[in-house]
Amino acid sequence: MSKTTEQYLETDIIIVGAGMAGCLQALAIAKKSPTIEIILIDNNPEQLQKGAHPGFDARSIALSAGSCQLLEQLGLWSAIAQSAQPIDDIHISDRHRLGIVDLEPPQSGQPFGYVVELQNVGMALQQQLALYPQIKRFYNSALINTTKQVDHIVCELSGDRSTQQYIKTKLCIAADGANSHTNQLLSIHSTQSDYGCSAVIANISVNKTHQNRAYERFTEAGPLALLPLSDNRYSLVWSIKNSDLNALLELDEQGFLDKLQQAFGFRAGIFMKAGRRDSYPLKLSKADRPITHRGVAIGNAAHCLHPVMGQGFNLGMRDLSVLAGVIAQLDDIKQLGEFSMLDRYWLARQRDHNTTITMTDSIVRIFSNNDWPLVLGRTIALQAISLFPSLGTPIVKQAKGQFNLFISENKKS
Incomplete structure (x- = not known):
C-alpha cells in the first residue's frame, strides 16, 4: 500500500480556477504587482498544446469596449484583435410587436465591443x-478544504494519490465559475433564481453579410441573440424553455435551422449552416457579499447572469481589474487579504454589481412576460427609444462597459 506524502508550501495568493477569469486575474495581479507570488489551481491535466485548455473551447463571448481596453492594458488585445469581430450596431426587436430599436455607438465611431472565440x-x-x-x-x-487563521488561510489540495498539499496563503480567490465549490469552503453565500430556460449555443452561417451588426430578438421563451463572427458567421445564444430543449437539440441540422428561422425571422438573411450545438441552464446566481475572511469571489463565482446583453463576462472583467488595482495600492504585503483591503474592493464594486445584475434580470423578466400591460409598456418604450435615441443612452453606456471602476457606493456618479 502506497504511503501518502504531505507537502507544505506558502504563497501570497491562491487563485482557484484556471479558466478565463482565473487566468486573467493571475495576469492582472502579476503585471501590477510583480513581487507577489501566485499559485493557480487547475483541475485539468496539463495540455501538450498551448491554448488547448478546456476552459478555452470553441465558444464565443462578446467583449464590451471597456473590456477591450482592460485587455489592452494586460498586453493581450493586439493578439486577440486579429480575429475579433466588431459590433458596430445592435438591432433590438420584440417578436410579433411593433417595438424595434437600432442602437448605434456615439459619433466617435468606436464599436460597442467585439466578439471573440475563446480558443483564440x-x-x-x-x-x-x-x-x-x-x-x-x-x-x-x-481545493478540498480551508482552515482560516487570523493572518492567513491554509488551503488543502487534492492532487495525485501519493501527495497531499497544504498551502498557506494570505488571500484565496474563487474563480471556479458558477456553483463554486470554493465559495462553499470560504463561506461565501449565494442566492439563485431559476429562469426555467436553457441557452442553446452554436455558430451559424447565413446567406447575407452581417455588416458587424448584432441582433437581440425577444421571443416567448426569452432573448435570441446573434453576434457577428469572422467569415460571415454568427454566434447564436438562444433562450429555450426547458420543456422544449431536448426536442430542439435532437433535430437534424436542417430541422434546427428551420426552427431558428421561424423564431427569428429573416432580418439577418437565410440560415444556411449550424455548427455543434451545446446548451446550459439559465439561472441568476449572485453572492450576497463576495468577500469573506481572506477570501473573495470574482467572475461567475460571484455572479452568474442571464446572457441577455452579454453583461456577465464583462462584469467579471471589471471585478478582476479592480481587485488587481486594490492589491497594487497596498503599502505593505502584510495588508494583502486583510478586511480593510477586501472591504475597499467591495466598496468599489458594489454599485456596478447591483446595477448590472438588476438591469439584466429586469430585461429578462419584462420581455419574457406576455401580460398585456407589460407588452404594451415595452412596445411603447422601444418605440420611444427609436424616435428619441437619447433615451437609449443608459443602455448604450452599459453595453460599452466604460465606467469609472473606483466609484464606491457612498459616492455619486
Missing part, C-alpha cells in the same frame, strides 16, 4: 502567463 483568447493568454515566473500552476488539483 486562450492562446494569447497562455503565452502571456508563461512570461511571469511568479505564477505557478498546479494541474490535476482541486
Whole structure:
C-alpha cells in the first residue's frame, strides 16, 4: 500500500480556477504587482498544446469596449484583435410587436465591443502567463478544504494519490465559475433564481453579410441573440424553455435551422449552416457579499447572469481589474487579504454589481412576460427609444462597459 506524502508550501495568493477569469486575474495581479507570488489551481491535466485548455473551447463571448481596453492594458488585445469581430450596431426587436430599436455607438465611431472565440483568447493568454515566473500552476488539483487563521488561510489540495498539499496563503480567490465549490469552503453565500430556460449555443452561417451588426430578438421563451463572427458567421445564444430543449437539440441540422428561422425571422438573411450545438441552464446566481475572511469571489463565482446583453463576462472583467488595482495600492504585503483591503474592493464594486445584475434580470423578466400591460409598456418604450435615441443612452453606456471602476457606493456618479 502506497504511503501518502504531505507537502507544505506558502504563497501570497491562491487563485482557484484556471479558466478565463482565473487566468486573467493571475495576469492582472502579476503585471501590477510583480513581487507577489501566485499559485493557480487547475483541475485539468496539463495540455501538450498551448491554448488547448478546456476552459478555452470553441465558444464565443462578446467583449464590451471597456473590456477591450482592460485587455489592452494586460498586453493581450493586439493578439486577440486579429480575429475579433466588431459590433458596430445592435438591432433590438420584440417578436410579433411593433417595438424595434437600432442602437448605434456615439459619433466617435468606436464599436460597442467585439466578439471573440475563446480558443483564440486562450492562446494569447497562455503565452502571456508563461512570461511571469511568479505564477505557478498546479494541474490535476482541486481545493478540498480551508482552515482560516487570523493572518492567513491554509488551503488543502487534492492532487495525485501519493501527495497531499497544504498551502498557506494570505488571500484565496474563487474563480471556479458558477456553483463554486470554493465559495462553499470560504463561506461565501449565494442566492439563485431559476429562469426555467436553457441557452442553446452554436455558430451559424447565413446567406447575407452581417455588416458587424448584432441582433437581440425577444421571443416567448426569452432573448435570441446573434453576434457577428469572422467569415460571415454568427454566434447564436438562444433562450429555450426547458420543456422544449431536448426536442430542439435532437433535430437534424436542417430541422434546427428551420426552427431558428421561424423564431427569428429573416432580418439577418437565410440560415444556411449550424455548427455543434451545446446548451446550459439559465439561472441568476449572485453572492450576497463576495468577500469573506481572506477570501473573495470574482467572475461567475460571484455572479452568474442571464446572457441577455452579454453583461456577465464583462462584469467579471471589471471585478478582476479592480481587485488587481486594490492589491497594487497596498503599502505593505502584510495588508494583502486583510478586511480593510477586501472591504475597499467591495466598496468599489458594489454599485456596478447591483446595477448590472438588476438591469439584466429586469430585461429578462419584462420581455419574457406576455401580460398585456407589460407588452404594451415595452412596445411603447422601444418605440420611444427609436424616435428619441437619447433615451437609449443608459443602455448604450452599459453595453460599452466604460465606467469609472473606483466609484464606491457612498459616492455619486
